[in-house]
Amino acid sequence: MPFERILGQDQPVQILKKSIENQTVSHAYLFYGPEGVGKKLAAIELAKALNCLTPGGECCGCDSCRKIDNRIHPDFFLVEPEKKTATSREAAIRIERIRELQKKLIYMPYEGRTKVAVIDGAESMNPQAANTLLKTLEEPPRETTLILTAVNPFQLLPTLVSRCQGIRFSRLPAEIILRVLEKELEEDIAPDLLQLRARRAEGSISRALELDEDRVEAGQQRENLLDLIGGVSFDRMDAVFKWSKTWARKTSALQPLLDELLGLLRDLAVIKVRGQGSLLLNPDLLSQMRPVAQVKPLPALLDMFDSVRETKRQLAGNANTQLALETLLIKFCETRGMP
Numbered sequence: 001m002p003f004e005r006i007l008g009q010d011q012p013v014q015i016l017k018k019s020i021e022n023q024t025v026s027h028a029y030l031f032y033g034p035e036g037v038g039k040k041l042a043a044i045e046l047a048k049a050l051n052c053l054t055p056g057g058e059c060c061g062c063d064s065c066r067k068i069d070n071r072i073h074p075d076f077f078l079v080e081p082e083k084k085t086a087t088s089r090e091a092a093i094r095i096e097r098i099r100e101l102q103k104k105l106i107y108m109p110y111e112g113r114t115k116v117a118v119i120d121g122a123e124s125m126n127p128q129a130a131n132t133l134l135k136t137l138e139e140p141p142r143e144t145t146l147i148l149t150a151v152n153p154f155q156l157l158p159t160l161v162s163r164c165q166g167i168r169f170s171r172l173p174a175e176i177i178l179r180v181l182e183k184e185l186e187e188d189i190a191p192d193l194l195q196l197r198a199r200r201a202e203g204s205i206s207r208a209l210e211l212d213e214d215r216v217e218a219g220q221q222r223e224n225l226l227d228l229i230g231g232v233s234f235d236r237m238d239a240v241f242k243w244s245k246t247w248a249r250k251t252s253a254l255q256p257l258l259d260e261l262l263g264l265l266r267d268l269a270v271i272k273v274r275g276q277g278s279l280l281l282n283p284d285l286l287s288q289m290r291p292v293a294q295v296k297p298l299p300a301l302l303d304m305f306d307s308v309r310e311t312k313r314q315l316a317g318n319a320n321t322q323l324a325l326e327t328l329l330i331k332f333c334e335t336r337g338m339p
């Protein structure tokens with residue numbers, strides 16, 4: 001059945017299903033919301049539902065749906081940003097692609113009921129391309145549904161946005177990302193690592209699938225980092241130097257590691273201010289974070305936060321890694337104290 005593959009987006013799916021039932025499908029949609037939450041997939045599923053050959057749309061894989069899935073349906077068009085190249089620094093949708101599309105939309109559907117054109121990442125259209133597309137929206141071709149997807153609708157021409165029915169997609173809860181990861185990832189990953197990955201994905205499936213090993217490894221170090229925040233002191237300089245030396249070698253994992261450190265410091269400050277565990281980036285570590293939050297004054301946590309950010313900046317440049325880490329930890333030692 002169309003839309004079955006879209007998880008965690010009940011509201012958009014309900015709106016689309018209803019409009020198909022009531023035959024009030026719009027000639028232009030704007031699906032907007034974070035990266036990797038199912039906007040493009042929903043556009044493809046809508047194209048399938050509008051052309052499905054099975055009565056009632058309870059499709060089990062008819063010819064039309066299969067062709068759309070394989071991108072060989074003559075009435076289905078998908079325009080995506082061209083990849084970054086040596087000459088253009090940003091992925092873009094150029095005017096030529098929009099003109100090509102317009103030519104194809106002049107004709108009646110070839111074998112389906114409705115032509116569907118999806119412009120994925122519509123904010124990558126350059127101004128000329130966007131203005132050209134505007135003409136199509138002003139005089140929509142018959143039997144055609146146009147779907148724009150965008151992460152940030154404010155980057156689109158307001159005249160474009162105003163001619164589309166907007167449908168908002170939200171971040172996905174970690175449980176849903178976990179379900180998708182379990183299905184999509186082929187390698188065997190320990191359940192606690194999968195959970196960590198789902199939590200680190202910020203509600204985006206594409207981010208969860210792309211999440212690199214360094215980031216996962218950094219996530220596994222959170223408890224060590226917490227010990228460091230709570231326990232670092234001038235009495236334990238040997239630990240400071242050992243830590244700096246170990247991590248200085250892991251160049252690629254260093255930025256993710258410092259990000260985790262920032263996340264923990266942020267959480268400690270939240271616990272300190274709000275006295276509770278809501279809005280945390282690391283809710284699973286609440287019981288370990290509480291005692292650290294108790295002994296660290298808020299100004300110290302904020303100073304540490306600034307120091308980590310400064311170190312991140314230095315390391316993004318050409319700073320000596322081990323020296324930068326040692327300096328960071330010495331600053332940590334200086335900011336310790338009782339609340």
Ligand SMILES: [Zn+2]
Nearest residue numbers: 052059062065
């Ligand atoms: Zn079908």
